[in-house]
Amino acid sequence: MAEKIKLxxxxxxxxxxxxxxxxxxxKYDVTTCESAIEGLKLMEANKYDVIISDHRMPEMTGVELLEKVGNLYPAMIRIIISEYVNDEIIRNAIKNFGFNGSVGKPWDADELIALIENK
Known part of the structure; x- marks a missing residue:
């Protein structure tokens, strides 16, 4: 059996x-955390294939987090989740920072799976 994607x-x-x-x-080896700062600390200690982040969070937005992750771990799949998926900030981040996609809230599992598995 193939190893599960670490998410x-x-x-x-x-x-x-x-x-x-x-x-x-x-389906996946899932780790969750409640802040971008905690997420960055987890990535220092563990290897993940995919990061999915909510956009609107205190301390650091999901866009800021995924931009940092792209600089530190360029091969990692990066997906943003937002209630405002058509927001100009989200569209620009996908285009300018190479995010793998965005999903609206509430998210659709099949849509997320397609982005996670690059389908």
Whole structure:
């Protein structure tokens, strides 16, 4: 059996983290955390294939986080989740920082799987 994709999901809302973990834990090796700062610390200690981040968070936005991740780990798949998926900031980040995509809230599991698996 192939090794599961290692995925890090960052969201400041614990309920969103729980729903995500439940939805994807059978398919992927899922780690979750409640802040961008915590996510960056986790990435220093662990290797992930994919990072998915909510955009609107305190301390650092998801766009800022994924931009940093792209500089540190250019091969990592980066996906942003936002209620405002057509927001100019999100569109520009995808174009300028090479994000692999964006998904609206509430997210669709099949749409996320397609982005995670680069389909």
């Amino acid at each position: 890090l999901y960052v969201d400041d809302e614990a309920a969103n983290l729980n729903v995500f973990r439940i939805a994807f834990k059978r």
